[in-house]
Amino acid sequence: MTTETTIELAIFADYFQFYIQDETANDDFGSLWTDEAVERLFATSAQSIGVGTVRNMTVPVVVSLHSQEPATDFGEWDMVNEGSFTVRSGCVAIAGCTDYLPDAPRLSVPPGSYRVRVSYAGLDTLSEDGLEGDDFYRVQLWPAPTAPLAVVKARSSAAV
Template identity: 25%
Template sequence: MSETGNNKSKIKTKRLFLLGSLLLISCLSFSQGKYNLDFFTTHNQFYLCDSAFTGTTGDTTFWNNDAQNARLGTTEDIIGIKTASYGHIKAELNVLNTADTEKDFSKYDHVVEGSVKLSSGIIEILNFPDTKIILKAIVTPARYRVRIYSYSIKNVNPEDDEGTDHYKITLWQGEDKGRKVLKAYKE
């Protein structure tokens, strides 16, 4: 085979590889998924964010009184989820193709919604305070609504590492409607 023919073959192979990679990324970013989470965090909180987040959780507006009562701190590209347990957390994340339609909140102690912008197309779940990546997943770059269902948080000592609390998080593309408590837990 001539050198020109060999170069054409290499270029064709590279193009096929790139096309296949783009198709794989495209399929992954539009699919829904369920992720089970079992990890340790501290200070009764963990985070869901864009992998390239620029927001800050350290100022007084992030965990203000409204955020504490709603059990959800928010910025443009990172949200904080308040937990009942201080350390060990069990949760699940469900990435949906359409809006969450669950309306019966009777089995949950607290339900809240917020918004987050995932510009990079990579969502992360981070613990606190060392921001260790618990989960990294591909999503379509967009603004998302996030709903957090908290259950079994009654009778949990907030200073205990282990508790009965559990968190179901649903995520779908949607416009920013701010933070909204759908069912409030009274401590």
């Protein structure tokens, strides 16, 4: 497995979310956040992945592009979700929902179908006011056929 590109970001997760999307996607993000999607902190559409966060603040995110499925290391994470999306433009934007999309960080990728694995850590480390915490979000992308959404590791009910 080779990591082709890694980007470390601090994303303003306004409304407790950020997006990984084809830069030309025009999704209605509001309709993606069903009750089930909010609970699993993960929403999908054809050209976008919505990542839920436990803070409505700037959160640390690492995004990495891989040539094949990365090794599994689920033990150290609070929760892991996977989904698929299609990149038609050859460019993936990573942005908070209120960010100005033209200024969002981008990854250049060959057009096609991608699998996205989001691993969540520190979900139960929030301060009482919910403003501070050690939550962390890792996003891994690799070319793969479209497959159904999968909750690879569910969050323990004690942490909710």
